[in-house]
Amino acid sequence: MARHARVLGGVAALLVGLSGCADSSTCAGVEVVSQVGVYVVQEGFGDLAGATYELCTRGECAKGELQQQGISNLTVGLPDDVDPDTAPVRLRVTRAGAAKPFIDDSVDAKLVHQSDGCGGGGYSQALAYTKEDGLLPNVPKAIGKAWVQQRKAEATADPTPTASS
Incomplete structure (x- = not known):
């Protein structure tokens, strides 16, 4: 057990050294990644569970399947x-x-630099899609607020019992 603690401590020190940060509290954003995100408001579309999506920009694409939410x-x-x-x-x-x-739908979007607090960071942008307005180059406050409320509700929901419970 003591050996594992020394190894983990060494790994942590190595990561801090490589990141150039001596105080992890000032480098809270080390996990900043370059990406584009779209908040898709499903209201008005009926059941979208199982629908597939493709999101592309700058020669990169992501594909997946929507859940009903x-x-x-x-x-x-x-x-x-x-x-x-x-x-x-x-x-x-x-x-x-x-x-x-x-x-x-498509829209032009400029990426914004997000600092990691350690001299690095990434470029990102958040967009939104609604049935009424299509793909928007930004996220309206009401959609951002609704997203936060949805995430809070998911985080505080009682977990579904499993067979081992």
């Missing part, structure tokens, strides 16, 4: 050396079993 957060990771200049972001969503997307 109020707001979905879709992200596409970007390389650390991404060009932050304005570029198109494209979102496509296709219902399960359909041949063509029912959402196919």
Whole structure:
């Protein structure tokens, strides 16, 4: 056990040394990554469970499947050396079993630098999609607030019992 503690302590010291940070509290953002995210408001679309999405920008794409929820957060990771200049972001969503997307929208977005507090960071941008307005180059306050409320509700919900409980 003592050996494991020394190894973990050494690894932690190595990471601090590599990051250039001596005080981990000043480097709370070391996990900053370059990415583009889209908050998809599902209201007005009916059941989207099982619909597939494709989110693309700057030559990178992410694909996945939507869950039925109020707001979905879709992200596409970007390389650390991404060009932050304005570029198109494209979102496509296709219902399960359909041949063509029912959402196919794009908007130009400029990335914003997010510092990690240690001299590094990443470039990111948050966008939103609503049935009424399409793909927006920013996140309206009401959508951001609803996302936070949804996450809080998920975090405080009673866990589903399992067979081993």
